Amino acid sequence: MHRAVGPVFRSVRKMATSGAEPQVLIQYVVLRKDLSQAPLSWPAGALVAQACHAATAALHVHREHPHTAAYLQELGRMRKVVLEASDETVLRELAQTLHQRDIDHVLWLEQPENVATCLALRPYPKEEVSQYLKKFRLFK
Template identity: 55%
Template sequence: MNGSNIVQYVVVRSDLIKSLEWPVGAVIAQACHAVTAVTHLFYVDEHTQRYLEDLDNMHKVVLEASDEKNLIGLKDKLEENNVKHKLWIEQPENIPTCLVVKPYPKEDIQKYFKKFKLFKT
């Protein structure tokens, strides 16, 4: 089995741009921080290693949570189901901005993200 069915979900709060008027670049940076952190935290994981074997063909799905409440609700659901992830909290403001799961086989993980839409500005 190669890494072709392995996916990484990135969920970013859309209200950061739409309501709180953060610059798009700052929001993208939040996602980058979270992806880097989860890759570091779960680097030795079998699926992470398989995902990193073919850097030119990594599959990420970037979704939006409408606000902090929805992002925290996702975090809680993932924790209940032992899904490994990283909730990025911007400091020093202590604002949850983005959640990223470690790479997983798509069929094992996609059910947790069905209610989220693709991220758009």
């Protein structure tokens, strides 16, 4: 497995030093902070899994978009920003706003409970989506 990844990283380094800087794309992930706090107190691993599910789903659902393709072609340059939403209501409100503004995203629903735990956007240039995310802090 490590051998298969090595050539990709070498290729990324070559592209990055070729003089033409590619557009910086960021995948934003918004995770519910209340899941980590009492009374819910989810373990860290469960929270990380929710973020991974949402990020992977957003990449898969929007895999045909040129930004997603470019993001995945440069594995060594991938950027993710993980933000926190205070609770499920705030997360669902963000999803609704993004939907109304035609911002591609996936709202991850944990099953079988159908509880919204995390939201991930497909990769975007920061300036295209930062206005919708500026009220959210980095996840701590």
